[in-house]
Amino acid sequence: MKLVLALAAMAFAGPALAEEVGKVGVDWVGNDIVIEAFPDPDVQGVTCHLAYFERSMIDRLQQGNWFEDPSYSAVDCVQTGPIVLGDIDRSGDGEEVFSEGRSLILKSLKVTRVFDDRNNALVYLAHASELTQGSGKMSLSVIPLGAAD
Numbered sequence: 001m002k003l004v005l006a007l008a009a010m011a012f013a014g015p016a017l018a019e020e021v022g023k024v025g026v027d028w029v030g031n032d033i034v035i036e037a038f039p040d041p042d043v044q045g046v047t048c049h050l051a052y053f054e055r056s057m058i059d060r061l062q063q064g065n066w067f068e069d070p071s072y073s074a075v076d077c078v079q080t081g082p083i084v085l086g087d088i089d090r091s092g093d094g095e096e097v098f099s100e101g102r103s104l105i106l107k108s109l110k111v112t113r114v115f116d117d118r119n120n121a122l123v124y125l126a127h128a129s130e131l132t133q134g135s136g137k138m139s140l141s142v143i144p145l146g147a148a149d
Helices: 002-012 057-063
Strands: 019-025 032-039 043-054 073-085 095-101 107-116 121-130 138-144
Touching: 043 095, 043 107, 043 121, 073 121
Parallel strands: 073 138
Antiparallel strands: 019 032, 032 043, 043 073, 095 107, 107 121, 121 138
């Protein structure tokens, strides 16, 4: 049993640790929208807030899909101090800065940071990642880095 719990914890672990800052009830069956905050692990001075849907046990019983939450999410990132870029990926593919499991094994909610060199900005993209298919549900936030020197 301990091995199963350890593997589950590893599956839900991500590059950055988030702190729950709020939970809003949305209906009578107990579904919630959870709001979490996490600092960008490689960019000092940037904090992102991520909101996502969390299904209740009643909803899981009614729908029959026990092990999966919807892919819907929203992200907004803000400057919370002087921005200091660490060793970040500057390619167009970006770099995953947050990941959280949304199903038992197949789906994750991710935040990917892309450095927009031309516009001197950091772009944060919240999206679902599924083993069997991608998801078109996404949200975007941009942090301007100021005028280029």
